Amino acid sequence: MGKAENGGGREGRGGRQSASTFPNRSIPLYYQLENILRSKIEGGEVLPNHKLPTEQELSREYKISRATVRQALAALVSEGLLYRKQGKGTFVTEKAAQTKSVKLTGFTEDLFTEGVKAEVRVIEMRAVPAPERVAGVLRIPTGEEITRFKRLRSVDGAPFSYVINYVVPEIGQKINEKDLQHHTMLHLLEEKLGIPLGTIRHFVESMKADVEVASLLAISVFEPVLYMETAVYSAEGRAVEAVDTYFRSDRYRYTVELIRSQQLRKDRGKRTR
Amino acid sequence: MGKAENGGGREGRGGRQSASTFPNRSIPLYYQLENILRSKIEGGEVLPNHKLPTEQELSREYKISRATVRQALAALVSEGLLYRKQGKGTFVTEKAAQTKSVKLTGFTEDLFTEGVKAEVRVIEMRAVPAPERVAGVLRIPTGEEITRFKRLRSVDGAPFSYVINYVVPEIGQKINEKDLQHHTMLHLLEEKLGIPLGTIRHFVESMKADVEVASLLAISVFEPVLYMETAVYSAEGRAVEAVDTYFRSDRYRYTVELIRSQQLRKDRGKRTR
DNA sequence: TAGTGGTCTAGACCACAAT
DNA sequence: TTGTGGTCTAGACCACTAT
Numbered sequence: 001m002g003k004a005e006n007g008g009g010r011e012g013r014g015g016r017q018s019a020s021t022f023p024n025r026s027i028p029l030y031y032q033l034e035n036i037l038r039s040k041i042e043g044g045e046v047l048p049n050h051k052l053p054t055e056q057e058l059s060r061e062y063k064i065s066r067a068t069v070r071q072a073l074a075a076l077v078s079e080g081l082l083y084r085k086q087g088k089g090t091f092v093t094e095k096a097a098q099t100k101s102v103k104l105t106g107f108t109e110d111l112f113t114e115g116v117k118a119e120v121r122v123i124e125m126r127a128v129p130a131p132e133r134v135a136g137v138l139r140i141p142t143g144e145e146i147t148r149f150k151r152l153r154s155v156d157g158a159p160f161s162y163v164i165n166y167v168v169p170e171i172g173q174k175i176n177e178k179d180l181q182h183h184t185m186l187h188l189l190e191e192k193l194g195i196p197l198g199t200i201r202h203f204v205e206s207m208k209a210d211v212e213v214a215s216l217l218a219i220s221v222f223e224p225v226l227y228m229e230t231a232v233y234s235a236e237g238r239a240v241e242a243v244d245t246y247f248r249s250d251r252y253r254y255t256v257e258l259i260r261s262q263q264l265r266k267d268r269g270k271r272t273r
Numbered sequence: 274m275g276k277a278e279n280g281g282g283r284e285g286r287g288g289r290q291s292a293s294t295f296p297n298r299s300i301p302l303y304y305q306l307e308n309i310l311r312s313k314i315e316g317g318e319v320l321p322n323h324k325l326p327t328e329q330e331l332s333r334e335y336k337i338s339r340a341t342v343r344q345a346l347a348a349l350v351s352e353g354l355l356y357r358k359q360g361k362g363t364f365v366t367e368k369a370a371q372t373k374s375v376k377l378t379g380f381t382e383d384l385f386t387e388g389v390k391a392e393v394r395v396i397e398m399r400a401v402p403a404p405e406r407v408a409g410v411l412r413i414p415t416g417e418e419i420t421r422f423k424r425l426r427s428v429d430g431a432p433f434s435y436v437i438n439y440v441v442p443e444i445g446q447k448i449n450e451k452d453l454q455h456h457t458m459l460h461l462l463e464e465k466l467g468i469p470l471g472t473i474r475h476f477v478e479s480m481k482a483d484v485e486v487a488s489l490l491a492i493s494v495f496e497p498v499l500y501m502e503t504a505v506y507s508a509e510g511r512a513v514e515a516v517d518t519y520f521r522s523d524r525y526r527y528t529v530e531l532i533r534s535q536q537l538r539k540d541r542g543k544r545t546r
Numbered sequence: 547t548a549g550t551g552g553t554c555t556a557g558a559c560c561a562c563a564a565t
Numbered sequence: 566t567t568g569t570g571g572t573c574t575a576g577a578c579c580a581c582t583a584t
Binding site for chain 2: 574575576580
């Protein structure tokens with residue numbers, strides 16, 4: 001990947017063998033191109049609705065094959081930054097420029113304010129019998145021992161969310177109070193315990209605060225709160241965590257961005273569009 | 274794509290040129306394989322945690338190149354049905370079998386109960402000045418004329434959700450009461466108006482029902498309801514619709530399934546895992 | 547060392563869009 | 566007819582896993 005904008009990229013690829021001759025050792029070419037293009041788009045260097053260079057041009061420009069260019073472009077399309085029109089070209093989405101700051105890189109950490117200067121108070125860490133719902137999620141017998149963590153998150157001094165995590169004891173043992181204070185459970189599962197995560201399921205509903213929730217969130221009993229049940233699965237599909245979260249409805253709303261996955265697929269039957 | 278399970282597939286590809294000699298004309302090979310594998314997985318023919326044939330085997334078996342096999346597998350991985358381990362193989366997710374019925378094919382229609390025997394009462398169809406929030410979403414000046422549709426959805430005779438759609442007049446004109454009674458707005462936008470949709474953004478919060486909402490949903494004032502703001506964008510990234518939805522909290526909860534997109538990407542730095 | 551997925555190339559033909 | 570993305574092939578080498 002030669003080319004100026006690479007920011008120190010230099011040659012990065014000389015003769016024939018696949019890797020490269022320089023810095024970027026082991027960073028896939030399609031991934032490098034993906035990042036180059038993403039930063040151009042998010043940086044406003046390529047404006048919404050503008051056309052990107054053709055696959056062939058990118059291929060020549062960065063000295064990589066068209067297949068590799070396509071791999072990079074496909075990623076950006078599924079990310080919602082680009083759209084393509086057969087016979088016309090590849091274009092930048094209008095939405096692209098706005099989103100740059102949010103960019104949920106594919107996962108949920110953002111929802112859980114990892115990093116945001118939230119004060120976390122650990123209220124409880126103990127073993128309890130699994131409630132039915134939790135047992136169902138984790139696929140263990142109801143009543144079986146399980147580790148429960150209760151935390152209260154505050155932002156700017158005011159309570160924000162009350163989080164109850166349930167994990168199997170083997171996982172619970174490896175987590176200490178300091179961990180809970182400084183990281184989300186998702187972070188701990190992935191980074192500290194090395195469990196690659198897969199699907200996460202959220203069930204969001206509106207309910208009245210009960211006494212416990214109200215007092216912790218510093219609101220009146222019966223005030224509406226946003227309640228979320230979460231099920232976390234490993235990449236292999238094993239259930240690893242169940243979570244109950246109560247949000248103060250004046251301080252939080254649940255945001256989801258549904259990005260059309262890939263092309264349409266379905267309409268093989270050809271419609272007008 | 275030879276192979277028995279194809280269900281009448283036959284040869285589907287004889288000598289060299291790309292298309293095929295038979296039925297499947299124009300259906301991409303990777304897509305055919307994708308469907309074959311998906312149905313085997315969802316049909317339980319390949320069980321969770323079981324290993325799929327290797328890329329090479331699939332390549333030989335279906336007489337397609339490894340690259341094409343990979344394209345099919347990549348789609349199923351990003352769909353959450355498969356996971357892969359370098360050096361080991363491709364495996365079926367535990368979650369795969371369960372999900373078969375739900376399978377949000379990538380979009381939201383399921384959330385809006387298209388098809389479910391919901392009675393829809395059209396309460397209003399008229400032009401109004403755009404409220405600030407809506408104008409912001411649609412990127413038009415506040416107060417500019419806009420079409421507003423109000424509908425009440427009931428299931429089993431009891432109110433379920435109160436939906437207010439806002440679209441620009443050009444779109445609004447093309448929609449009649451019958452449309453609104455029988456289809457979701459998303460359906461109409463895509464199918465009737467031929468607008469390919471892209472990203473959808475949801476903001477979900479908990480709030481107290483005001484008088485209008487309470488009376489329509491047949492609940493008490495101040496009861497908690499689930500309130501959702503929606504922004505719908507076309508594939509090109511233009512905002513096409515804004516929606517406010519109020520759900521009875523005892524009859525609905527918002528469900529999201531976040532599927533890890535593709536591989537990990539980030540951890541190029543190599544971690545243990 | 548062998549097996550498997552991960553990355554990449556070079557080149558081919560097709561389908562759609564614009565001229 | 567030309568340009569552009571869509572699909573596909575055949576083969577190469579690498580990195581990780583297991584033996």
